[in-house]
Amino acid sequence: AQSVSQHNHHVILSEAASLELGCNYSYGGTVNLFWYVQYPGQHLQLLLKYFSGDPLVKGIKGFEAEFIKSKFSFNLRKPSVQWSDTAEYFCAVSTTGGGADGLTFGKGTHLIIQP
Amino acid sequence: DAGITQSPRHKVTETGTPVTLRCHQTENHRYMYWYRQDPGHGLRLIHYSYGVKDTDKGEVSDGYSVSRSKTEDFLLTLESATSSQTSVYFCAISALGGRETQYFGPGTRLLVL
Helix, strand or coil: CCEEEECCCEEEEECCCCEEECEEEECCCCEEEEEEEECCCCCCEEEEEECCCCCEEECHHHCEEEEEHHHCEEEEEECCCCHHHCEEEEEEEEECCCCCCCCEECCCEEEEEEC | CCCEEEECCEEEECCCCCEEEEEEECCCCCEEEEEEEECCCEEEEEEEEEECCEEEECCCCCCEEEEEEECCEEEEEECCCCHHHCEEEEEEEECCHHHCCCEECCCEEEEEC
8 A cells, every 4th residue: 555754744934935845655656646735724726746757747826846756756846935825735646556546645734834 | 626515514413423424526527535634644535436336445434434326426424423533524526536636525524522
């Protein structure tokens, strides 16, 4: 079974700071990778995803992530954060076995941006 | 946003009572999922469905059952609610299962007293 580890449970940054949230997964086969964001009181929204191809993927709201296969990592980045980025961020994986494959989530990173 | 609704959105119940949560989709997607979200655990898969009357267990299925009699509806039942089932429950849908993005509903906040 796969597992996902997010290194930082709580991150506090000032506006305009750069952001990098770590995500590592464990699984011996091919995976699909996702970052979801949950704004306070809201449901999960997809930020970006990686299935194949260019390992640097760009998502909404200026976020990007890089898949490094050798490190089993899919870190999320943003060059300059805004107060509105305050939210909880989840990394998730699914396998590519072709079945129903629910997502396996990390425990989340609570990001607070201070004005 | 994907056409997913969940009902009820909030519920308070007592230990030992049965509870049914409903997920309804208008996207005609084949795959549907139930997750629970708890602080410090992220989201964990309870049950999923890969078609009408086709369901299977996820990581934390004990104490839960599901049914899917129509493509658009996926029901989650707590046969006898316990305080450990206090959580936020999210439904998700996907057109191609693990090979495609899952879209999430607004969630149901359940408190078991």
